[in-house]
Amino acid sequence: MLTMKDTYVVAVVGATGAVGNEMIATLEERDFPVKKLRLFASERSEGKELTYRDREITVETLKENSFAGIDIALFSAGAERSRIWAPIAVRSGCVVVDNSSQWRMDPEVPLVVPEVNPEDLKWHKGIIANPNCSTIQMVVVLKPIHDVAKIKRIVVTTFQSVSGTGQKAMDELLQQTKDLLNFREASCNVYPHQIAFNVLPHIDKFLENDYTKEEMKMVNETRKIMGDNSIRLTATTVRVPVFRGHSESVNIETEKKLTANEVREILSRAPGIIVFDAPHKDVYPLPVDVTGRDETYVGRIREDESIEKGINLWIVADNLRKGAALNAVQIAEKLIERA
Ligand SMILES: NC(=O)c1ccc[n+]([C@@H]2O[C@H](COP(=O)([O-])OP(=O)(O)OC[C@H]3O[C@@H](n4cnc5c(N)ncnc54)[C@H](OP(=O)(O)O)[C@@H]3O)[C@@H](O)[C@H]2O)c1
Numbered sequence: 001m002l003t004m005k006d007t008y009v010v011a012v013v014g015a016t017g018a019v020g021n022e023m024i025a026t027l028e029e030r031d032f033p034v035k036k037l038r039l040f041a042s043e044r045s046e047g048k049e050l051t052y053r054d055r056e057i058t059v060e061t062l063k064e065n066s067f068a069g070i071d072i073a074l075f076s077a078g079a080e081r082s083r084i085w086a087p088i089a090v091r092s093g094c095v096v097v098d099n100s101s102q103w104r105m106d107p108e109v110p111l112v113v114p115e116v117n118p119e120d121l122k123w124h125k126g127i128i129a130n131p132n133c134s135t136i137q138m139v140v141v142l143k144p145i146h147d148v149a150k151i152k153r154i155v156v157t158t159f160q161s162v163s164g165t166g167q168k169a170m171d172e173l174l175q176q177t178k179d180l181l182n183f184r185e186a187s188c189n190v191y192p193h194q195i196a197f198n199v200l201p202h203i204d205k206f207l208e209n210d211y212t213k214e215e216m217k218m219v220n221e222t223r224k225i226m227g228d229n230s231i232r233l234t235a236t237t238v239r240v241p242v243f244r245g246h247s248e249s250v251n252i253e254t255e256k257k258l259t260a261n262e263v264r265e266i267l268s269r270a271p272g273i274i275v276f277d278a279p280h281k282d283v284y285p286l287p288v289d290v291t292g293r294d295e296t297y298v299g300r301i302r303e304d305e306s307i308e309k310g311i312n313l314w315i316v317a318d319n320l321r322k323g324a325a326l327n328a329v330q331i332a333e334k335l336i337e338r339a
Contacts, residue, residue, distance in 0.1 A: 002071060002095050004339040007035035010332075011070045011094070013085065014077030015039035015050060015059055018167045019099055022325035023074050024052050030329060033336070038070060041077070067092035072335070074328050075099055090126030095335060097128050097328045101213075104129040104221055111224050114330040115272045116143040121334055128331055133323025134158045134214070134237065134246055135221040140296045140322070141315050142252065144270035145263060146226060149254035149309075154233040156218065157249045160203060161242040161287060164319050165190060173241055195241050203237040212237060245287025246319045249312070257309045260301050267298055272322070277301050285316035293318055294326055 002008075010027065014020040020041070027034055037052050039059045049056040060066065062081075067073060067089040075082050075089075076099040086096045086103065103109040110120035111129045116139050121128065131139070142151060162169040169190045176186035176196035186194050193200055204213035215235040223229050240247075258266075268275045276285045277299040285297030296317040304310030317323060 002335050002339045007033045008071040009036045009069055010034050011038040011040060011073040013040045013073055013075045016041040016045045016048065017076055018163050018320055019076035019324040022320040023076065023328060024050060026325045026329045028053055032329060064088065067094045070094045072332050076324065086127050095126060097130060097331045099130045099324055099328055101217065103127050104131060105224065111221060112331050113139055113225055113327060114334050115140050117225055117227065118334050121338060130328045130331065131221045131225060132217045133164055133319040134160060134248065135218050136323050136327055137246060137296045137315055137317035138248055138250060139222055139225050140272050141267065141298050141313060143226060144266050148266055149256040149258045151231055151252050151254055153253040154231065155251040156235045158237045159240045159247040160237060161244050161246055161319060162195060162239065163244045164246060170243055173243065191239065195239060197241060200239040201236065203239055242287050244291045244318060244320060245316060246323060247287055248315045250315055251304055251310060251312050253307060254309045258311060260303050263301050263311055272296055273298060284314060287316055290316050290318050294321055296322055
C-alpha cells in the first residue's frame with residue numbers, strides 16, 4: 001500500500017516505448033510529485049539516456065532487486081514482462097499500475113478508469129490494471145449515460161491508429177507510405193498485410209469464436225469497469241493508417257429513452273469529456289485534432305432511427321494519452337490522494 005509522502009520514487013518500465021515515452025511526458029506535464037524517476041527497458045536500450053525535466057536519465061534493465069525503494073511503478077513493457085516483474089515489484093513494496101493485458105481480468109486486480117470506477121482502487125492488492133485503449137475512451141463516455149438511462153446493448157466499430165501497436169508499427173506505416181509513394185514495394189513486418197493506404201479488420205489474435213482478442217477485451221473489460229455483467233456488447237476492431245488517435249462508432253440501446261439533446265447535456269457535465277458536435281458546421285472529433293489532448297471527444301450524437309431507444313456516437317481520443325499513459329498517471333494520482 002502507498003503511504004503518504006511529499007514526493008515519490010517512480011519507475012517507468014518500458015520507458016523507451018510509445019506508451020513509456022508518453023508516460024514520462026505526462027508525469028512532467030502534470031507535475032506529478034516525483035522525488036526520483038527510474039527508467040527501465042530491455043537490454044537493447046540499456047545505457048540510453050531519456051530526458052525528464054531537462055535532466056538525462058539512464059535507462060536500466062530489470063533485476064530482482066530493481067524495485068527496492070521504488071514507491072510506484074508504471075508498467076508498459078508487454079504482458080509477459082508484467083506477468084514476471086509486477087509480482088516482484090509488489091513484493092518489494094511497490095504499487096504497480098500495469099498497462100498490459102496481463103492482469104486486467106484477474107478478479108483480484110481492479111481495472112480502473114478514474115472517471116468511471118475510482119472506488120475500485122480501494123480493494124487493490126498491489127497491482128492496478130489499466131484497461132485497453134479502445135475500452136477506456138468508450139467507457140468514459142458511456143458511464144454517464146448508463147447512470148441515467150441504463151445501457152442494455154452496445155455495438156461498436158473501432159478505427160484504431162498504428163501507435164496502438166507500438167513504435168515499430170508507427171515506423172512501418174511511415175516506411176510503407178514512403179516506399180509506395182516512390183513506386184517501391186512495401187514490406188510487411190508488424191501486420192500481416194500492408195497498412196499504408198489500407199484498412200485491416202484485424203487487431204490482435206483471432207479466437208475460437210472468430211472474434212479477435214481485442215474485440216473480446218472490449219466486451220469483458222467494459223463489463224468489469226462498469227460493474228454490470230448484463231450489458232450486451234459486440235465489437236469489430238479495425239486498424240487504420242492513422243499514426244495517433246483511436247476513433248469509434250458506437251451505437252447503444254438504453255432502457256430509458258434519451259433524446260440526442262439529453263445525451264449532449266449529460267455528456268457536457270461529465271468529467272474528462274468534450275462534446276464536439278456541430279455537424280452542420282463540419283464540427284466533429286478527428287484523430288489529428290485530439291493528438292496530445294487529455295480529454296475524450298464525442299460528436300455525431302444522434303438518435304438511432306431504427307429502434308425506439310437508441311443513440312449513435314462518434315468517440316475519439318489520443319490512445320497514447322487517455323488510452324494509456326494519462327489513465328495510468330491519473331490512477332497513480334488517485335492512489336496518492338487516498339494514501
Ligand atoms: N500503444 C498503446 O496505445 C497502448 C495502449 C494501452 C496499453 N498498451 C500496452 O502497453 C505496453 C507497451 O506498449 P507500447 O505501445 O509502448 O509498445 P512498444 O512501443 O513496442 O514499447 C515496448 C517497451 O517495452 C520494453 N521492453 C521490451 N522487452 C522488455 C524487457 N524484457 N524488459 C524490459 N522492457 C522491455 C521496450 O524496450 P526496448 O525499447 O528496449 O525494446 C519498450 O520500452 C503493451 O503491453 C501494450 O499492450 C499500449
